[in-house]
Every structure is written in structure tokens, then in C-alpha cells.
Amino acid sequence: MDILEVKHLKMVRAIAEAGNMTRAAKVLCLSQSALSQQLKDVETRLGSRLFFRTRKQMLLTPAGKRIRHTAESVLFSLAETETDIARMVTGETGELRVGTQCIFCYRWLPAVMREFHERFSNVEIEIGRSLDASRELTGNIHDLVISVVPESLDGVDMIPLFRDEFVAIVPPDHPLAGTDHLELNEFKGVNLISARPKENNYFYQNGLKRRGIEPLGFMAVEDPGAMVEMVAAGFGLAMAPLWAVRSIVDSGRVRAVRVTRKGVFLTWQAVHLKSDPVPVFLKTFIRLVGQAGITGQGA
Secondary structure (H helix, E strand, O other): OOOOOHHHHHHHHHHHHHOOHHHHHHHHOOOHHHHHHHHHHHHHHHOOOOEEEOOOOEEEOHHHHHHHHHHHHHHHHHHHHHHHHHHHHHOOOEEEEEEEOOOOHHHOHHHHHHHHHHHOOOEEEEEEEOOOHHHHHHOOOOOEEEEOOOOOOOOEEEEEEEEEEEEEEEOOOOOOOOOOEEOHHHHHHOEEEEOOOHHHOHHHHHHHHHHOOOOOEEEEOOOHHHHHHHHHOOOOEEEEEHHHHHHHHHHOOOEEEEEOOOOEEEEEEEEEEOOOOOOHHHHHHHHHHHHHHHHHHOO
16 A cells, blocks of 8 residues: 555654644644644545544544554664664764663563664663662763652653563562562561661552551561571561562472552653653663563563
């Protein structure tokens, strides 16, 4: 059919992001009438509306959503290709400073870094621990943070990566080891072991403290491996992603117990300051992390 061109993909993406023709026309450096005519032409040739028009906003139709999905993939691939060619000719240097709140991600981060370096050999990458995504990004400490962010932050983009179920890991001989699930109130009678300080422990701050629940004790152990060993030795319970502790659970050294009947699920996100354009190597790293995280959950 040869109807869709790159300019049409950019048009659909721009209108969808801007929400109306006026702002989209400015982004595309077109007059509003020229943009309206371009949209009308492609809708006529496709035989399908791409947007629902309301007084305040233009919303994608199912056909429009399909084209936008294609646009994101194709335009990203084109940008990567252009960057790859430029790098082949002139080389590319840069720095990517990544902070992570996902203490178990070091199981799959090395593979991400290896693949990243194969594509961007002249971009230096630095991995550090993150405690406050907003402060670290605005303070130019990190360029990207892998984080659980409960609410939106001003001036940043947040890209969902993967979803974890967090479970309680308990010694196999613990009275709670054989239960179907733990209720939050049951943490009152246990020592909670964490790889993060109390003030930065998401489960404690948002799951327990907000409900007035205080564990019997709290022990911070920086290394996640040491945290699991402390649980196995009977010093208390800990919260961890199920995929990250599956192998030690299968060995019988600890048990995994769901927390609440519905479970505790967290979505990890890649958080970075809004910029235009976003460096291709940053987009590539985010995509690699998302793929690795999904893979990691099955490990």
C-alpha cells in the first residue's frame, strides 16, 4: 500500500503526545492548517480515523494506537541506526551514571553492562546505590535511577520496567513458615531484616509504618546476600523479590511466604530528567534493563 511514511509516524506521535493540533504543529514546525491537511490525507488513504476529536483533546482511536506503537519502534530504530553510523565514522564518548534502589539487580546488571558496552564502547558507565531519586537526579549525581517511585515527580520521565512480587523469607522452622500468607499485623512480633536503612525501606515506610505497625526489631544489613543468610540463621524475617530468592528457597534453606492474601507487588521504573533529545545510549540502556529485569524474574 505504501501509505505510511516516516513523517506520518512523527505526526501521529506528536499529536498523541501534545494532545492537540496547535502544540503538535509547533513541535513539528508546521502550520496548523498544513498539519490538519496531512492528517486528513493519511486518514483518507488509510480509510480509518486515527484520532477522536473532542473540545479539549485529541484521543487515539484503536487504529491510531496501532500506528503510534509502530511509530515508537520504528523511530527509535531509525535514531539508533543514525547514531550507530555516526559512531562508526566519528566515534562516540559520554558518561552514564546509574543509581539503583533494586538491591538484587546486581544479579543481572553485569549482563546489561556487557551488552551495553558492546554497542557503546566509548560511553563510560558508573553504577551506584540510590536512596533519593529526585534529589540525586536534580543534583546531577545520577543520570538514571532504577527505582520504585510511588508518585510522579516534577521534571522527570518514568518508564515502567518490570513488576516484582515481594515475599517474606523466613527460616524453614519458623512458626510462620507454613502459613498460606502473612498479614501485615503479624510483623509486630518479628525482627525485620533489611538491606536498606529503616528510613529508606519501602515496605516498612509504606506498608507498616503508615498503618502504625512496628516490628519487634529492625536490623539493617547492607549486602542482600548477607540479609538472606541472617534469615536462614534464624535472626528474623526479610522482604525480597520472589525471583531473586527462588534458588535459595528451592534449596530449603529459607521459605517464601506471600504477604497479604493479594500479595505485595512493586513496579520498578527507570527515572531520568526530561530532556530533548534523550541520548540514544540512555534509551538503549533503559530498554536493556527492562529486558533483563523481565528475564531475571524467571531466574
